[in-house]
Amino acid sequence: MSNARQTQTFIGAIVLAAAASATYAGVLSHELHPYYGLAVLALAAATSRMKAKLPGIDGNMSVNLPFLLTAAVSLSAVETVVIAAVCTVVQCWPKREAKFNPEQLLFNISMMSLASSMASRVFHSAWLPSAGSTSAVAGLILATATLFLGQTVPVATVIGLSEGKSIASTWWKLAQLSFPYYVLSAGVTSLMQSVSHHIGWEAALAVFPVMYGIHRSYRLYFAGMARAAETTQLAKVASVGR
Numbered sequence: 375m376s377n378a379r380q381t382q383t384f385i386g387a388i389v390l391a392a393a394a395s396a397t398y399a400g401v402l403s404h405e406l407h408p409y410y411g412l413a414v415l416a417l418a419a420a421t422s423r424m425k426a427k428l429p430g431i432d433g434n435m436s437v438n439l440p441f442l443l444t445a446a447v448s449l450s451a452v453e454t455v456v457i458a459a460v461c462t463v464v465q466c467w468p469k470r471e472a473k474f475n476p477e478q479l480l481f482n483i484s485m486m487s488l489a490s491s492m493a494s495r496v497f498h499s500a501w502l503p504s505a506g507s508t509s510a511v512a513g514l515i516l517a518t519a520t521l522f523l524g525q526t527v528p529v530a531t532v533i534g535l536s537e538g539k540s541i542a543s544t545w546w547k548l549a550q551l552s553f554p555y556y557v558l559s560a561g562v563t564s565l566m567q568s569v570s571h572h573i574g575w576e577a578a579l580a581v582f583p584v585m586y587g588i589h590r591s592y593r594l595y596f597a598g599m600a601r602a603a604e605t606t607q608l609a610k611v612a613s614v615g616r
Contacts, residue, residue, distance in 0.1 A: 381535040385481045388528055392484035395491040396455050404450030411453045417441050418457055422465035438465070439521070439559040442486075444566055446493040446517050447510075458490035459483050481532065489524025493517040510567070518560040526552060 418441035438461055445454040462483045468474050497513040530545035 377535055377538055381532060384528075384531055384535060385477065385484075388481060388488065389484045392488040392491075395488050396452075399451035399455050399491050399494070402451055404452060406453060407449050411445075411449050411457070414441050414445050414449065415457045415460060418445070418461045419464045422461045437555075439556065440562040440566065442490055443493070443514070443517060443521065443559055443563040446490055446521070447497045447514060447563065447567065449494075451491055451494040451498070454490045454494040455487050458486045462486040481528075485525065485528045489521050489528075492524055493520040496520045511564075514560055514564060514567075518556055518563075522549075522553065522556045 418438045421438040421441060424437045442454075442458055442461065445457045449457070463479070466479050466482045494517070497517040499513075526545055526548050530548050531541050533539065534541035534544045
């Protein structure tokens, strides 16, 4: 089977899994949180356009993760899926001069919807309340890990299949670049949950300026890494040419 056929087959599997997961989330009994949900959606969508180009990989990292985690742990599964899907459209919608790629958009929406739905189901699993006072912490850690694997593994697989690279090495490189951000996002989400519990969810949404600062820091950091890699490559070419 060719790389293109393998890539299309994998994307189709992700789309089907996301559709099944979204359907399951829709039929669950759940309590909707319209005002909180709309506020999280607005902030998640706004931060979805704050992207940093990952050096050495054909992909971007958005800083909307704390709001997606907040949706997974605080809202219903169906609200979480809707927020993830809308934010992915906002994040991936091409700029005016860029070419629209419907297959890539469909994959990204399906991947994010599936990962967010799984994170929500993990956090709200029936066995977590039996963990006592540590259930919220354990749930947030597991939800973060689920989002981490649910996003990085499919992306690495598509890159590996389409470009003929090792999926394992591609995932490892992607994981090294993004794992610190997932840890940071879990901390921000935990802070938002604590503030929401003691003061109110409106105060917790003031974390938006923090995410803007993180976005600027990551853009500068990744840009520096890209320049360093380019300088090293030019030095190697120059030394070979001597």
